[in-house]
Amino acid sequence: MITSQAPARSAKRPGGVWLTIAGIIALIAILPIGGLILEASKGSAGLWGHLFATVLPVALLDTVILLAGVGVITAVVGTTTAWLVTAYDFPGRHALEWMLLLPLAVPTYIVAYAYLDILHPIGPVQDAVRWLLGYESPRQFRLPDVRSKAGCILLLGIVLYPYVYIPTRAMFLTQSGNLVDAARTLGTSRRAVFWRVALPLARPAVAVGISLALMETLNDIGAAEFLGVRTITVSIYTTWITRSDLSGASQIALALLLIVVAIVAVERWARRKQRYSIDVRRMRSFQPRRVSLGKGIMLFLGGLLPVILGFAAPALYLLIEAAKRYRFAGISSRIIDEAVNTLVIATLATTATVILGLLAAYATRLRPGQRSSWLLRCSTMGYAAPGTVVAIGVLIVLGGLDQLIDRAALSLFGVSTGLLLMGSGAAVIYALIVRFLAISAGSIEAGLSRISLSLDHASRSLGQSTAGTLRYVHLPLSKAAISAAALLVFVDCVKELPATLLLRPLNIETFATHLYGEAARGTYEEASIAALAIVLIGILPAMLLSRIGRIR
Amino acid sequence: MLLAASALMSPGIAAAAEINLYTTREPALIAPLLGAFSKSTGTKVNTIFLKDGLAERVASEGASSPADILMAVDAGNLVDLVDKGVTQPVESPVLNSAIAEQLRDAKGNWFALSMRARVLYAAKDADISTFNYEELADPKWKGKICIRSGQHPYNTALFADYIAHYGAEETEKWLTGVKANLARKAAGGDRDAAKDILGGICDIGIANSYYVGLMRSGKGGEEQVKWGEAIKVILPTFKNGGTQVNISGAAIAKHSPNKAEAVKLLEYLVSDEAQKIYAEANYEYPVKAGVAADPIIASFGELKIDSKPLSEIVSHRKQASELVDKVGFDN
Numbered sequence: 001m002i003t004s005q006a007p008a009r010s011a012k013r014p015g016g017v018w019l020t021i022a023g024i025i026a027l028i029a030i031l032p033i034g035g036l037i038l039e040a041s042k043g044s045a046g047l048w049g050h051l052f053a054t055v056l057p058v059a060l061l062d063t064v065i066l067l068a069g070v071g072v073i074t075a076v077v078g079t080t081t082a083w084l085v086t087a088y089d090f091p092g093r094h095a096l097e098w099m100l101l102l103p104l105a106v107p108t109y110i111v112a113y114a115y116l117d118i119l120h121p122i123g124p125v126q127d128a129v130r131w132l133l134g135y136e137s138p139r140q141f142r143l144p145d146v147r148s149k150a151g152c153i154l155l156l157g158i159v160l161y162p163y164v165y166i167p168t169r170a171m172f173l174t175q176s177g178n179l180v181d182a183a184r185t186l187g188t189s190r191r192a193v194f195w196r197v198a199l200p201l202a203r204p205a206v207a208v209g210i211s212l213a214l215m216e217t218l219n220d221i222g223a224a225e226f227l228g229v230r231t232i233t234v235s236i237y238t239t240w241i242t243r244s245d246l247s248g249a250s251q252i253a254l255a256l257l258l259i260v261v262a263i264v265a266v267e268r269w270a271r272r273k274q275r276y277s278i279d280v281r282r283m284r285s286f287q288p289r290r291v292s293l294g295k296g297i298m299l300f301l302g303g304l305l306p307v308i309l310g311f312a313a314p315a316l317y318l319l320i321e322a323a324k325r326y327r328f329a330g331i332s333s334r335i336i337d338e339a340v341n342t343l344v345i346a347t348l349a350t351t352a353t354v355i356l357g358l359l360a361a362y363a364t365r366l367r368p369g370q371r372s373s374w375l376l377r378c379s380t381m382g383y384a385a386p387g388t389v390v391a392i393g394v395l396i397v398l399g400g401l402d403q404l405i406d407r408a409a410l411s412l413f414g415v416s417t418g419l420l421l422m423g424s425g426a427a428v429i430y431a432l433i434v435r436f437l438a439i440s441a442g443s444i445e446a447g448l449s450r451i452s453l454s455l456d457h458a459s460r461s462l463g464q465s466t467a468g469t470l471r472y473v474h475l476p477l478s479k480a481a482i483s484a485a486a487l488l489v490f491v492d493c494v495k496e497l498p499a500t501l502l503l504r505p506l507n508i509e510t511f512a513t514h515l516y517g518e519a520a521r522g523t524y525e526e527a528s529i530a531a532l533a534i535v536l537i538g539i540l541p542a543m544l545l546s547r548i549g550r551i552r
Numbered sequence: 553m554l555l556a557a558s559a560l561m562s563p564g565i566a567a568a569a570e571i572n573l574y575t576t577r578e579p580a581l582i583a584p585l586l587g588a589f590s591k592s593t594g595t596k597v598n599t600i601f602l603k604d605g606l607a608e609r610v611a612s613e614g615a616s617s618p619a620d621i622l623m624a625v626d627a628g629n630l631v632d633l634v635d636k637g638v639t640q641p642v643e644s645p646v647l648n649s650a651i652a653e654q655l656r657d658a659k660g661n662w663f664a665l666s667m668r669a670r671v672l673y674a675a676k677d678a679d680i681s682t683f684n685y686e687e688l689a690d691p692k693w694k695g696k697i698c699i700r701s702g703q704h705p706y707n708t709a710l711f712a713d714y715i716a717h718y719g720a721e722e723t724e725k726w727l728t729g730v731k732a733n734l735a736r737k738a739a740g741g742d743r744d745a746a747k748d749i750l751g752g753i754c755d756i757g758i759a760n761s762y763y764v765g766l767m768r769s770g771k772g773g774e775e776q777v778k779w780g781e782a783i784k785v786i787l788p789t790f791k792n793g794g795t796q797v798n799i800s801g802a803a804i805a806k807h808s809p810n811k812a813e814a815v816k817l818l819e820y821l822v823s824d825e826a827q828k829i830y831a832e833a834n835y836e837y838p839v840k841a842g843v844a845a846d847p848i849i850a851s852f853g854e855l856k857i858d859s860k861p862l863s864e865i866v867s868h869r870k871q872a873s874e875l876v877d878k879v880g881f882d883n
Binding site: 121524 | 605606611614704
């Protein structure tokens with residue numbers, strides 16, 4: 001049943017070794033930010049005066065509007081679809097369960113590009129509208145331009161809602177059916193159960209999901225740039241690239257980071273006293289209600305809408321473009337190398353990220369309190385900083401380390417090691433860990449929080465060590481959360497661009513870097529096959545994710 | 553984990569008779585050139601395509617860096633490399649005689665390899681035959697101009713050239729005028745200007761010359777032929793100058809382990825053969841006098857390059873970027 005209790009404080013607290021582990025992970029994650037602080041401290045004369053006078057008023061407002069819009073859309077679409085497939089049984093429900101994850105497979109910059117084409121005055125949609133209305137030329141009639149804030153909000157919202165859907169659905173699934181039954185016995189209507197029981201209980205999951213979606217939004221540079229939205233992230237880019245002022249860009253990035261940290265801290269503080277857990281011994285799965293066929297079809301179509309908008313339409317567009325490209329130029333021989341590189345990098349990074357995330361989350365559970373909570377926050381900060389910024393931080397730290405190793409080896413053994421970390425690809429993996437530790441730690445922490453603390457106490461009093469308890473109690477019970485975290489991180493690593501682009505070794509291309517190379521000179525069509533490959537790689541985990549959810 | 557990664561990927565230590573090329577230029581554009589070079593010399597060229605952060609990466613790699621050649625797309629980026637101290641001067645009679653003085657660093661730190669012009673795309677039926685950049689601010693174009701983000705290096709270079717001609721104050725007035733004439737947000741890429749002219753969103757646009765070659769040649773697919781043919785191209789000039797051009801170019805890295813081979817590659821890139829490949833593969837203007845541009849590009853008429861030296865234009869970049877913010881060009 002629901003328990004609301006303060007963090008457990010038994011007389012004998014588990015070893016400080018876990019706190020040390022959490023500390024090391026936090027250090028790994030925060031080092032690149034240290035690199036940035038170093039860079040930022042070099043100063044940038046006159047930057048802030050200019051920013052305050054001309055850039056920030058617009059950029060701040062645009063960013064806030066964008067975040068608010070994306071937050072509302074992802075929250076509404078993510079929770080309603082999660083409830084839809086959990087509470088009702090209708091034809092196609094099982095298919096819908098995994099289809100709703102599909103937009104995850106499509107990087108935001110590809111969606112923006114695809115919709116720019118689909119909705120362009122000479123694209124298929126407006127052609128059809130003009131044909132229906134009897135207009136001949138786009139000069140006589142055209143729809144509003146997708147290159148706008150509203151367009152950007154809708155596109156990002158419809159692609160990012162799975163970040164809310166996944167944890168929320170997992171939460172709904174593992175909520176005790178008893179609770180719902182109890183509520184129903186007390187005369188609560190099905191709809192009221194959602195508002196009064198399920199949603200309040202799922203609130204932590206919804207919050208985690210929204211915050212992930214918002215971080216992705218803050219990180220986005222491609223879509224915002226295509227659609228002409230001036231976010232703070234775009235300003236960081238402008239300062240760095242156009243004005244060649246890396247120190248200034250680092251300063252803006254750090255300021256942005258502070259804002260994000262403050263928001264997260266406020267959110268945490270607001271629910272500091274809440275702890276939701278369920279009594280797993282008496283857990284009974286949630287029974288969806290069968291509905292009439294007519295209503296079932298309506299529900300299915302309603303659930304399908306975000307899938308069509310966030311996945312099917314852009315994917316179909318890519319498929320057509322890729323087919324055209326294939327007929328025109330065949331398949332590049334490099335595609336196999338790119339596939340191998342993409343998969344190897346993503347697999348290594350995912351494994352490392354999930355292990356570190358698990359350790360960090362578990363340490364927080366064992367040693368709840370100010371210190372571990374702050375260590376966890378530090379570990380997950382990399383997600384709040386734009387990808388390029390993290391990449392620059394990693395570059396500063398590892399580049400320096402590489403030179404140090406090289407010089408030491410040269411003076412000690414007379415052999416040059418070259419660039420050990422940068423040249424081997426270790427730098428890319430490191431950057432990906434820093435970027436995505438938040439996803440794994442966050443999801444796993446949410447998963448662990450659903451396991452009642454009394455189980456820990458029981459296991460410990462039966463003589464298990466903390467590691468044993470993790471192995472025999474927590475791992476099996478949070479398998480779904482861990483797998484979900486792994487798949488999210490994997491898909492993100494496949495899509496990730498800035499860090500991979502900046503830090504990879506010579507002659508190594510991935511699907512994403514190939515795609516970006518073409519996109520950078522505006523020849524997207526040449527990269528449509530790579531783009532489609534990214535989407536295909538993303539689909540498989542999406543399907544697996546839903547299976548795991550069902551087995552729980 | 554990291555060790556496993558190291559084992560799986562190639563080590564970063566370069567062997568002999570190899571050149572390591574760091575480029576912000578898309579690999580597909582230079583692949584034919586590098587292939588031709590490797591074939592004739594037997595020297596392997598390893599490449600890494602970086603978009604942003606070339607200078608930062610080479611700087612952080614320091615003396616251990618395997619980089620031999622640093623290739624970049626915009627004159628400003630080349631100057632950044634010099635400012636970061638990651639290049640070294642080269643004294644090569646071959647390079648110096650092939651490339652006009654205006655298109656290389658006075659101290660030999662960087663060299664232009666190809667050129668593109670910032671041109672006017674106009675609707676096929678528009679009644680224009682000549683055009684000055686100054687006219688972009690003319691109210692008669694209200695709601696009719698398409699252009700990409702004012703913060704894009706292609707545009708800041710043009711605006712910096714305007715500053716070089718008229719000073720910051722005049723440029724601000726001009727930019728305000730251009731902003732008022734925009735048909736849509738300053739966003740997207742250069743080819744969107746052609747596509748949007750076809751789609752009836754705008755009448756004229758400012759974009760790069762080589763995209764026209766890519767579109768009209770059909771290399772990007774049949775739709776792009778339609779975009780390319782919906783426009784006519786006019787080489788605009790400043791009233792008291794010529795057409796604004798930007799370059800792609802290269803520098804030798806400060807700690808280049810294979811400098812001699814690297815200089816040979818640069819010299820090859822300005823040979824008649826390589827310059828011809830540049831012109832044909834990417835529709836850029838050759839930097840070497842006497843090498844012909846692709847017929848599509850040549851059809852725009854004779855290119856009269858603006859007289860302001862690239863180094864001077866580059867020095868106004870930051871100011872240009874700040875003016876873009878000040879007039880809210882992208883808002």
